[in-house]
Amino acid sequence: MQLLADASMPLVTELAHRFSDALQQQGVALTLTTFQGRQPTPEQLAQADFLMIRSITKVDPDLLQQAPQLKWIGTATIGTEHVDAAACQAAGIDFVSTPGVNANAVGDYVASAVSCIALEQGNLPRGEVAIIGAGHTGRAAGQRLSGLGLHVHYYDPPLLQREGTSAPVDVHADWHRVLASDVISCHVPMTKAGEYPTYHLFTQASIAALPDNCILINASRGAVIEEQALRAAMQCGQRLHVVLDVWEHEPQVAADLFPWLRYATAHIAGHSVAGKVGGTRRLFSELAQWLKHAKLTSELPPLSELMQPWPEAVRMYRWQSNEPPTWQMLASWVRDIYDIRIDDKLLRQATPEPATFDALRRNYSARAELSQGTVAGGSWLAQEAWQVRLRQLTFSHIQKQEQ
Numbered sequence: 001m002q003l004l005a006d007a008s009m010p011l012v013t014e015l016a017h018r019f020s021d022a023l024q025q026q027g028v029a030l031t032l033t034t035f036q037g038r039q040p041t042p043e044q045l046a047q048a049d050f051l052m053i054r055s056i057t058k059v060d061p062d063l064l065q066q067a068p069q070l071k072w073i074g075t076a077t078i079g080t081e082h083v084d085a086a087a088c089q090a091a092g093i094d095f096v097s098t099p100g101v102n103a104n105a106v107g108d109y110v111a112s113a114v115s116c117i118a119l120e121q122g123n124l125p126r127g128e129v130a131i132i133g134a135g136h137t138g139r140a141a142g143q144r145l146s147g148l149g150l151h152v153h154y155y156d157p158p159l160l161q162r163e164g165t166s167a168p169v170d171v172h173a174d175w176h177r178v179l180a181s182d183v184i185s186c187h188v189p190m191t192k193a194g195e196y197p198t199y200h201l202f203t204q205a206s207i208a209a210l211p212d213n214c215i216l217i218n219a220s221r222g223a224v225i226e227e228q229a230l231r232a233a234m235q236c237g238q239r240l241h242v243v244l245d246v247w248e249h250e251p252q253v254a255a256d257l258f259p260w261l262r263y264a265t266a267h268i269a270g271h272s273v274a275g276k277v278g279g280t281r282r283l284f285s286e287l288a289q290w291l292k293h294a295k296l297t298s299e300l301p302p303l304s305e306l307m308q309p310w311p312e313a314v315r316m317y318r319w320q321s322n323e324p325p326t327w328q329m330l331a332s333w334v335r336d337i338y339d340i341r342i343d344d345k346l347l348r349q350a351t352p353e354p355a356t357f358d359a360l361r362r363n364y365s366a367r368a369e370l371s372q373g374t375v376a377g378g379s380w381l382a383q384e385a386w387q388v389r390l391r392q393l394t395f396s397h398i399q400k401q402e403q
């Protein structure tokens, strides 16, 4: 059997070798072939039984036709719109994704964006924070912003419809409340059909309605914000702090927008080491289950062990504060671990070509997560309210005896 996988998925070769050794003991031969770039070649597809991909590989009827042996496809991503799931089903191919796998990284990205802007402005946003989409990434972002001291609410009409008011967070369906918020962060899947499509959720009219100096962040999919409408708003001099990680026409970035954007990054919000290695690990776990191989599943090393080769992913950050931290201290701790300005600089310095965009993402350096931070302090840490806020920021804490 042949496993065809994107070569840039971390640890894909190591985990495939473990799989093939275990399967060999049962007389089953599994070989790994990797592909570079966005699409596998027709020759590779012709031989493939299993396919592991990232968000850049388009799976459509044309690809499936070239892969007559294919039985299973796994994407190491949360987003799934690059895969035609109906076509897979029609061809009898099982398809899995990895829900939530890099949500912590996306939450960290949003926390860093807001922290960096607040530190530069000298104040935290005063009004409300609207999180659009109360799923894995939206809640991770909202939780961290609450930890910074902001007031967060969630706009998610489909969730309200599914769960009513029993949803565990402040969920509503009031679009006007979103447009009146001082921070807005988008965390929805890309959908063009259905009752609540997200394609061009932000049009010229909704962008024009935003308050002055509103922070608008998109780390979901580019086309949630109509790029042309954003361009028009900026050209008219509307004052917004826009942070874009994703682009309507990826891998082409709208470099002409850079001068107006507060931060512009190369679709790397989810790219912490834990997010990426976790994606590969989750796919092998899914494949083991598909193969009904309990031993393979139970013998998969834990994520913490798999991350050892990346020192940045296992390094611990530690801060000391004898007094309750100010918002500036919290924001600078966030920035110590992940500084969005570095990724912004990398994209602005790169040539605005699709190949450069892909290369930036492929060669992304190892990134830590906020959960690697620990705060040590005195009696203030005994207060439940502070413990909650540090937990929301995913920091650990140690209370020390005061002298």
Ligand SMILES: NC(=O)C1=CN([C@@H]2O[C@H](COP(=O)(O)OP(=O)(O)OC[C@H]3O[C@@H](n4cnc5c(N)ncnc54)[C@H](O)[C@@H]3O)[C@@H](O)[C@H]2O)C=CC1
Pocket (backbone or CB within 6 Å): 078, 079, 080, 099, 100, 102, 103, 106, 132, 133, 134, 135, 136, 137, 138, 139, 155, 156, 157, 158, 159, 187, 188, 189, 190, 196, 197, 198, 219, 220, 221, 245, 246, 267, 268, 269, 270, 271
């Ligand atoms: N920039 C990056 O690196 C990453 C981007 N993403 C993108 O973020 C998206 C969201 O990820 P998760 O939060 O993990 O997904 P999720 O499936 O856990 O949550 C999505 C939420 O959006 C809600 N929703 C759907 N349509 C909506 C609408 N019209 N208005 C308001 N809410 C709506 C759903 O009800 C759901 O609660 C992914 O589909 C992916 O495209 C995900 C990970 C990394």
Ligand SMILES: O=C(O)C(=O)[C@H](O)COP(=O)(O)O
Pocket (backbone or CB within 6 Å): 054, 055, 056, 076, 077, 078, 079, 080, 102, 267, 269, 270, 271, 361
């Ligand atoms: O999970 C998703 O959805 C994403 O957008 C990923 O973070 C993108 O990662 P790659 O597919 O480019 O590894």
